[in-house]
Amino acid sequence: xxxxxKRSIWTFAFTVLIGSISTLAxxxxxxxxxxxxxxxxxxxxxxxxxxxxxxxxxxxxxxxTVTDEKGIFLFPALQPGTYTLTSTLMGFKKQVHPNLVxxxxxxGTLKVVLEVGGLEEVVTVTGGTEVVETQSxxxxxxxxxxxxxxxxxxxxxxxxxxxxxxxxxTASSNRNSTVSGLxxxxxxxxxxxxxxxxxxxxxxxxFFSLISPRLDAVEEVTMSSATSGADANGTGAVQIKFVTRxxxxxxxxxxxxxxxxxxxxxxxxxxxxxxAPDATGRAPRDQVFLYEPGFRLGGPIQRDKSxxxxxxxxxxxxxxxxxxxxxxxxxxxxxIFTYGSTRVNLLQLAAANGQTATFDPTVAKLMGDIRTxxxxxxxxNLTDLNxxxxxxxxxxxxxxxxxTLRGDYNLSQGNRLTGTYNRQxxxxxxxxxxxxxxxxxGFPITGSQNSVRVNWTTALRSTLSPNMVNEVHGGYTNSFxxxxxxxxxxxxxxxALGNTGxxxxxxxxxxxxxxxxxxxxxxxxxxxxxxxxTITVEDNLTWLRGAHSITMGGTFVxxxxxxxxxxxxPSITFGxxxxxxxxAMFSAANFPGASTTQINAARDLYATLTGHVSTITAEARLxxxxxxxxxxxxxxxxxxxxxxxxxxxxxxxxxxxxxxNYGLRWELQQPPVPRNNAYSTAPYAAIFGVSGLDNLFxxxxxxxSKPQYVQYAADTPAFKTDYNxxxxxxxxxxxxxxxxxxxxxxxxxxxxxxxxxxxxMAYNRNGIGDFSGVFGSNPGIAITASRNTTLGNxxxxxxxxxxxxxxxxxxxxxxxxxxxxxxxxxxxxxLFDPNIRTPYTHSMSxxxxxxxxxxxxxxxxxxxxxxxxQWVTNNFNENNIKENGFVDEFRKAQANLQANIAAGxxxxxxxxxxxxxxxxxxxxxAYFNGQPSANAGNAALYTGG
Numbered sequence: 001x002x003x004x005x006k007r008s009i010w011t012f013a014f015t016v017l018i019g020s021i022s023t024l025a026x027x028x029x030x031x032x033x034x035x036x037x038x039x040x041x042x043x044x045x046x047x048x049x050x051x052x053x054x055x056x057x058x059x060x061x062x063x064x065t066v067t068d069e070k071g072i073f074l075f076p077a078l079q080p081g082t083y084t085l086t087s088t089l090m091g092f093k094k095q096v097h098p099n100l101v102x103x104x105x106x107x108g109t110l111k112v113v114l115e116v117g118g119l120e121e122v123v124t125v126t127g128g129t130e131v132v133e134t135q136s137x138x139x140x141x142x143x144x145x146x147x148x149x150x151x152x153x154x155x156x157x158x159x160x161x162x163x164x165x166x167x168x169x170t171a172s173s174n175r176n177s178t179v180s181g182l183x184x185x186x187x188x189x190x191x192x193x194x195x196x197x198x199x200x201x202x203x204x205x206x207f208f209s210l211i212s213p214r215l216d217a218v219e220e221v222t223m224s225s226a227t228s229g230a231d232a233n234g235t236g237a238v239q240i241k242f243v244t245r246x247x248x249x250x251x252x253x254x255x256x257x258x259x260x261x262x263x264x265x266x267x268x269x270x271x272x273x274x275x276a277p278d279a280t281g282r283a284p285r286d287q288v289f290l291y292e293p294g295f296r297l298g299g300p301i302q303r304d305k306s307x308x309x310x311x312x313x314x315x316x317x318x319x320x321x322x323x324x325x326x327x328x329x330x331x332x333x334x335x336i337f338t339y340g341s342t343r344v345n346l347l348q349l350a351a352a353n354g355q356t357a358t359f360d361p362t363v364a365k366l367m368g369d370i371r372t373x374x375x376x377x378x379x380x381n382l383t384d385l386n387x388x389x390x391x392x393x394x395x396x397x398x399x400x401x402x403x404t405l406r407g408d409y410n411l412s413q414g415n416r417l418t419g420t421y422n423r424q425x426x427x428x429x430x431x432x433x434x435x436x437x438x439x440x441x442g443f444p445i446t447g448s449q450n451s452v453r454v455n456w457t458t459a460l461r462s463t464l465s466p467n468m469v470n471e472v473h474g475g476y477t478n479s480f481x482x483x484x485x486x487x488x489x490x491x492x493x494x495x496a497l498g499n500t501g502x503x504x505x506x507x508x509x510x511x512x513x514x515x516x517x518x519x520x521x522x523x524x525x526x527x528x529x530x531x532x533x534t535i536t537v538e539d540n541l542t543w544l545r546g547a548h549s550i551t552m553g554g555t556f557v558x559x560x561x562x563x564x565x566x567x568x569x570p571s572i573t574f575g576x577x578x579x580x581x582x583x584a585m586f587s588a589a590n591f592p593g594a595s596t597t598q599i600n601a602a603r604d605l606y607a608t609l610t611g612h613v614s615t616i617t618a619e620a621r622l623x624x625x626x627x628x629x630x631x632x633x634x635x636x637x638x639x640x641x642x643x644x645x646x647x648x649x650x651x652x653x654x655x656x657x658x659x660x661n662y663g664l665r666w667e668l669q670q671p672p673v674p675r676n677n678a679y680s681t682a683p684y685a686a687i688f689g690v691s692g693l694d695n696l697f698x699x700x701x702x703x704x705s706k707p708q709y710v711q712y713a714a715d716t717p718a719f720k721t722d723y724n725x726x727x728x729x730x731x732x733x734x735x736x737x738x739x740x741x742x743x744x745x746x747x748x749x750x751x752x753x754x755x756x757x758x759x760x761m762a763y764n765r766n767g768i769g770d771f772s773g774v775f776g777s778n779p780g781i782a783i784t785a786s787r788n789t790t791l792g793n794x795x796x797x798x799x800x801x802x803x804x805x806x807x808x809x810x811x812x813x814x815x816x817x818x819x820x821x822x823x824x825x826x827x828x829x830x831l832f833d834p835n836i837r838t839p840y841t842h843s844m845s846x847x848x849x850x851x852x853x854x855x856x857x858x859x860x861x862x863x864x865x866x867x868x869x870q871w872v873t874n875n876f877n878e879n880n881i882k883e884n885g886f887v888d889e890f891r892k893a894q895a896n897l898q899a900n901i902a903a904g905x906x907x908x909x910x911x912x913x914x915x916x917x918x919x920x921x922x923x924x925x926a927y928f929n930g931q932p933s934a935n936a937g938n939a940a941l942y943t944g945g
Contacts, residue, residue, distance in 0.1 A: 031193040031241055033102035033105070035075045035100065035110065036073065036074040039114060040114070041092075049089065050067045050088070052064065053088075054100075059304065061416070064413075069546065072653060073544075076542035080219060081246075083100045084098045091116065105224060109135050136651075138232070140223065141225075151164070159207065159221075174207060175207050177206075179225050180238070180863065181867075184203060186238050186764040187240065188238065188239050191211055191244065193536070194457045194474065197209055203766040211455045212402065212424060217404040226843035226844075226863045230648065230649045230665035231553065234665065235765050247406070248300070249299075254296055262287055262288055268322075274378050275322075275378045305409070310405050312401075316397075318395070321432045328367065332605060337386060338386055339593075339594050344590070344591060346609070347609075355582040356800065363505070379391075384514050384516060392441055394438055396429065404421070417458070419459075420455075420456065423453070424452075427449075436487075440498065444498070445487065451480060452480055456476055473537075478533040478534065479531060482528075483528045489632075492522075506617075510614075525568055535556075538553065538556075547652055548651070548653075551649045551663075559768050561637060561641075561675075563637045570618040571617040576612055579797045580612060580798045586599050586606075612799070613801055614788065616787040616788070621633040621634060637781070638674065639772060641768050642670045657750070657751075659732070666725060671718045671832075679781050680711055680778045680779060689707055696883075708820035718775075720836075726761075728760070728761055729760035735750065736753060748851065753850050755847075758844065761842055778828070778830055790825065838869065840867075841866065841867050841868070843865045846862045849861075899916070929942070
């Protein structure tokens with residue numbers, strides 16, 4: 001309760017903090033800021049021709065402009081930081097505005113009032129930029145590294161701080177967070193203007209950045225959650241923009257060391273419940289340690305000219321994770337099945353019935369190894385009398401490196417070149433996140449997760465004229481991730497403990513009728529890897545023309561796909577299939593008083609201990625180089641997707657107290673395409689099968705044909721391009737004039753109160769994993785090489801696991817794909833709707849903001865979002881009881897039952913012929929009696945109730 005109270009206090013405090021720093025931001029297309037304003041005299045008249053200079057206090061870089069005929073000035077594409085603005089004009093006093101803080105993607109606004117006098121007279125104005133936003137209508141919130149460091153975060157990943165912002169909902173892990181109720185695919189994350197998301201899983205993990213923005217490497221972050229302008233809403237309705245720290249004219253740095261140690265923590269309640277006491281008489285704690293050393297350093301290379309910044313952080317986490325495994329009791333391992341007070345020796349029963357009555361040698365050794373491995377763990381009995389639970393801790397180690405480098409070079413007064421580089425290395429051994437740690441203590445089959453995550457960016461800001469600035473930036477992000485490279489065929493064959501030979505034993509699939517599914521002896525039989533290289537290029541041109549601040553430009557994003565996967569050994573499932581002579585002995589006569597489930601559980605246990613095989617699961621995968629199927633081969637997927645965006649945005653100061661923001665963006669999101677010929681597909685009509693296009697749930701309509709797969713040729717779009725992706729944005733900001741009376745007291749002086757409203761559309765991009773997930777499910781890239789009775793290739797029964805030749809036989813399959821491919825009963829057909837549209841979001845906001853003091857404002861606003869055309873999966877195999885007539889016939893069966901009871905014919909819904917008050921039931925007759933619908937009118941066929 002106390003922890004919950006503390007968390008609530010922190011959350012409230014953080015919300016108040018964010019309320020004090022939240023702004024409605026002018027949309028910035030990249031990772032920069034801007035500063036705009038007007039220059040007037042003491043009577044309110046605009047002053048054209050005033051010289052305006054802004055100077056970055058940290059780097060000494062100065063930029064100059066001149067106010068236009070309406071007294072307006074604009075400095076676009078400024079590096080976030082603290083600035084000093086100086087305004088001069090002959091006949092007026094020189095005016096200096098220090099400590100102007102500009103945040104990423106947030107426009108600073110300033111009103112400069114010049115007093116008549118000489119230039120030698122200097123007026124210094126304190127107070128920074130305006131507290132109330134008088135120009136923009138974008139809903140955005142900015143926090144800097146100092147604010148993040150003062151929050152109660154458990155990691156140094158800066159993105160975790162965003163989960164505490166208003167509008168962010170975190171139901172499970174941080175990477176699964178959503179914003180304003182929008183889907184995760186609506187989130188776009190950039191570092192220095194370049195997308196860094198996991199674009200494979202973006203649909204389900206939109207809040208996850210492959211490049212972890214570290215606290216000491218980040219200058220600040222801005223999240224725009226609604227009504228962004230056309231220049232800022234590409235690739236997602238929610239924009240999260242990180243900016244890397246930069247060097248300054250002063251050498252600056254820090255060093256730090258963070259540690260987490262279990263001796264400082266209380267134990268988990270579940271450990272106290274499930275673990276046996278150690279030498280201290282108490283349950284041992286999970287040994288979770290965390291060590292994070294690091295340092296940063298930045299400064300000048302050439303004063304006022306070039307700067308560097310470097311940050312290095314290391315993450316070391318030796319840890320333990322508590323695991324609970326379900327095992328057989330010693331009696332069950334010995335072949336004794338227990339239910340209630342009854343015990344049945346399954347091997348003796350088998351011997352009496354002439355069936356296999358000896359343990360399988362591999363399974364017997366495995367059971368012994370499991371019992372030895374868990375001997376020192378906490379063991380508790382389960383409700384199923386044949387099972388126990390073992391609780392123990394597995395050791396794991398996490399090691400990560402986070403180097404970050406940034407350089408800035410001022411080519412001239414109006415041209416700045418910036419570059420950043422991140423190379424983050426991850427090692428997790430074993431990979432406990434994906435449950436690849438040992439199934440039992442000491443078992444050698446485990447898998448690690450490793451990745452090298454690279455990101456580089458470059459940007460060039462160029463002042464083309466006093467009223468025109470261009471910024472172009474681009475970069476590359478990639479992460480090659482390998483999962484379980486240690487899991488190989490050799491690892492299975494050479495395992496000293498829990499050795500199952502060149503097979504993976506699926507105990508969980510073999511004993512589904514026990515109370516709890518048994519734990520498999522090995523965590524996986526698969527190794528895989530993937531990468532999604534991402535290239536981002538964006539150009540923004542800002543042009544100040546009169547009262548108009550026009551931004552225009554374009555973006556290009558390339559998302560690549562490369563993945564591989566391999567199952568290194570077949571999987572064995574034990575069971576007694578139909579046709580196995582041992583099936584007959586599992587009867588009520590041999591298990592008196594047992595339920596059907598208990599009899600089936602006894603059958604499963606017998607099959608496992610004696611090695612009766614029911615299924616051998618394997619596949620043949622298409623070799624990318626040869627184009628032939630290879631048994632247990634490596635499958636390689638390749639694909640890509642391109643997205644283009646073109647936009648124009650105008651901020652028009654229509655009057656001194658009225659600003660209009662409006663723009664239009666065209667987001668051309670091309671469909672994903674494969675980059676090799678590995679996948680298979682089918683015409684869209686094939687999804688409807690023999691019913692024919694759009695004829696599902698129309699009984700008797702057979703206008704189609706049996707589906708067949710064709711080769712999915714490289715570079716073929718997955719669906720039609722949606723060209724109609726125009727995203728308008730419009731907003732209004734109004735500052736009422738000073739009023740008298742009570743209304744004037746409420747609104748304050750001119751500019752103290754601002755009313756605003758806005759509407760915007762934004763198009764969202766799903767992860768490219770949606771594409772590979774759909775077509776990777778079709779046969780073609782892989783075909784079944786399994787053996788079971790359904791496929792008719794298991795062989796003579798019983799097939800025993802000890803029969804090495806029998807279980808090792810590879811079923812016949814075509815080594816070369818011959819299209820069209822005909823599906824087998826276990827196949828599925830997955831396609832995209834050819835007319836699927838790009839998902840998009842409507843957002844709107846209305847609000848009023850009132851300045852309370854020079855550094856405080858109060859705001860009330862409404863923000864609404866609505867997502868449209870979100871991709872969903874339609875399963876045409878779902879049960880349907882309406883169009884196929886079942887509901888109508890069910891109601892007739894109910895009426896028959898009532899009529900038969902009333903007529904004394906008993907509790908039956910059978911049809912008794914014409915004049916009996918009952919109706920024919922062709923569906924029921926076909927199901928219960930196996931009669932065709934043509935015989936539904938024959939009352940004599942309705943037997944059995």
